[in-house]
Amino acid sequence: MPHEHAIQCIHEPYLVVLSYLVSVLGSFTALQLAVAIPAATGPAQRLRAIVAAGVAMGGGAIWAMHFIAMLACNMDIPVAYDVALTTLSALIGMVSCMLGLSIAGSGVFGWGKLVVAGVFMGLGVTGMHYTGMAAMMMPANAVYDTALVAASATIAVVASIVALWLAFNLRGAMQMFGSALVMGIAVCGMHYTGMAAASFLPNGAGNAVLAGGLSGDYLGSSIFVVTTVVLAMMLVTSLVRQRQRQLVEI
Structure with missing residues (x-):
């Protein structure tokens, strides 16, 4: 239920x-990177594959999307971001995705394992989202609708289960691209449901509350540039390695 005086x-x-x-x-x-997890020939190679896929999913598909989407919310009040909480939210997103990939990709792939991994990953993504929300420094307090918070967590868990299933069952580039389009919708659905759960009520704190925080515009542009460059490099590297493996198998 929206509050009468909410921003x-x-x-x-x-x-x-x-x-x-x-x-x-x-x-x-x-x-693309998750393909290397079941193909890994040793613990070190498997760990590298999990970390790479987890960073791409948790850091790019989820966390970077989250902060760019938060900047899309124009509330006509100044907003900065707490450095420690922003960093913590990124770590939660990436580590939870690594954990989910590690559980789902260990041993024989099965639905039970997939659901457990998806729950861990989905709750981690939810924690990332609301930690990121808590990082907002502004002259207002966020009040949450518990039903919409629960809905956002449910979407995150379902999206995580779908993402993990896709990661270990798809191989074709066009299949992966189509799946990425669907995953993008699911991740955005989780985020914007979570944003709808929040009402921002003025607290009269003034602009002093912004001291020590990162500017939203600076943070957003930096995240976009760095994330795009890093993901592009990781994608190209993955495609080159896959092509090399295919040539060796011929």
Whole structure:
């Protein structure tokens, strides 16, 4: 139920679209990298594959999308971001994805294991989202609708289960691209449901509350540039390695 005196969040359409595109790029890169997990020949190689796919999924498809989407919410009040909580949210997102990939990709692949991995990963993604929300420094307090919070967590768990299934069952590039489009919708659905759960109520704190925080515009542009470059490099590297393996097998 929206609060009568809540600050309105007006979403910038181009940033909403940009957040979706970043999520699709991160999802496609993660799917390409996840192929190396079951193909790993030793613990070290497997760990590298899990870390790479986890960074792409948790850091790109989910966390970077999250902060770009948060910048899409224009509330006509100054907003900065706490450095420690922002960093913590990124770590939660990446580590939870690594954990999910590690559980789902160990031993014989099965639905029971997939669901357990998806629950761990989905709850981690939910924790990332609300930790990122807590990082907002502004002259307002966030009040949450528990039903929508529960809905966002459910979407995150379901999306995680789907993402893990896709990661270990798809091989074709076009299949992965189509799946990345679907994953982007699921990740954005989780985020914007979580945002809808929050009402921002003025607290009269003034701009002093922003001291020591990162500017939203600076953070958003930095995340977009760094994430796009890193994901592009990871994707190219993955595609080259896959091509080399195919040539060796011929």
